[in-house]
Amino acid sequence: MKKQPSHDACISKCATNDYIDQIKEHLPSDQLLLELANFFKVFGEHTRIRILSALYQRELCVCDLVEILEMNQSAISHQLRVLRTSKIVRYRKEGKNVYYTLDDEHVYKLLDDGLEHIKENSP
Amino acid sequence: MKKQPSHDACISKCATNDYIDQIKEHLPSDQLLLELANFFKVFGEHTRIRILSALYQRELCVCDLVEILEMNQSAISHQLRVLRTSKIVRYRKEGKNVYYTLDDEHVYKLLDDGLEHIKENSP
DNA sequence: TATATATATGAATGTATATTCATATGTTCA
DNA sequence: TGAACATATGAATATACATTCATATATATA
Numbered sequence A, B: 001m002k003k004q005p006s007h008d009a010c011i012s013k014c015a016t017n018d019y020i021d022q023i024k025e026h027l028p029s030d031q032l033l034l035e036l037a038n039f040f041k042v043f044g045e046h047t048r049i050r051i052l053s054a055l056y057q058r059e060l061c062v063c064d065l066v067e068i069l070e071m072n073q074s075a076i077s078h079q080l081r082v083l084r085t086s087k088i089v090r091y092r093k094e095g096k097n098v099y100y101t102l103d104d105e106h107v108y109k110l111l112d113d114g115l116e117h118i119k120e121n122s123p
Numbered sequence C: 001t002a003t004a005t006a007t008a009t010g011a012a013t014g015t016a017t018a019t020t021c022a023t024a025t026g027t028t029c030a
Numbered sequence D: 001t002g003a004a005c006a007t008a009t010g011a012a013t014a015t016a017c018a019t020t021c022a023t024a025t026a027t028a029t030a
Helices: A019-026 A030-043 A046-057 A062-069 A073-085 A105-121 B019-026 B030-043 B046-057 B062-069 B073-085 B105-121
Strands: A089-094 A097-102 B089-094 B097-102
Touching: A019 B046, A019 B062, A030 A046, A030 A105, A030 B030, A030 B046, A030 B105, A046 A062, A046 A073, A046 A097, A046 A105, A046 B019, A046 B030, A062 A073, A062 A097, A062 B019, A073 A089, A105 B030, A105 B105, B030 B046, B030 B105, B046 B062, B046 B073, B046 B089, B046 B097, B046 B105, B062 B073, B062 B097, B073 B089
Parallel strands: none
Antiparallel strands: A089 A097, B089 B097
């Protein structure tokens, strides 16, 4: 029977426990955590979050986004590519235009949760 | 009565609508969106997400994290500072040790949502 | 077919930031 | 008080990446 680690001590220094190993074992794989980090990273950039925030309201084409965000078309397209690649937005072509939307409910939910957290922690 | 924009055209080029302006008006402030981006950015880094993933399981002190993640203590501390500053983790001191935990339910929820999205989109 | 429009993308550049190294701070205990 | 330990932090460096510029691709229309 393993000794329970005391919360009063640095458990890694308790010679007779293997909690460190247990925590290690229960960690998701590094591969998965890397994907998760990359997923969040996409939300973690000012221009991209502005794009997502606009698409939250409605499907929009690239030139709409250019006007709404008052930014270079090239910059918008580059960021849209990042969003596409990470499956955070979907798009459909229609004539010369390409219309973007948020990919699924997860994306809406994450934006909601994030905003909620911000608002609670802002004075 | 304003004309409804056609979904078939780039609405910004429809001279008789102000949808672009309406979307602009309904955007959260740039200040708020910047905070939101910075919040997500903190989750969007491999080392930090590994730290959060370990803390998801249990309160841990710095030296535990050093062992679990097999990383430089300095690197861990630097990243813990980022996590502290963004109110994503809390800490308590106890003797020489400093114990960290995830700050609130939002953090658990975001990690859950993110993982769920990843798992759905991974083949 | 030639031109205009919408979008995408490669290369270059500047900025942000993660890690490392060295060292400082703070705590315990002999 | 001094030595050992846990943690934090400033500076330097290397890497990642957002934006811009120039240009390519694709579609519509005259």
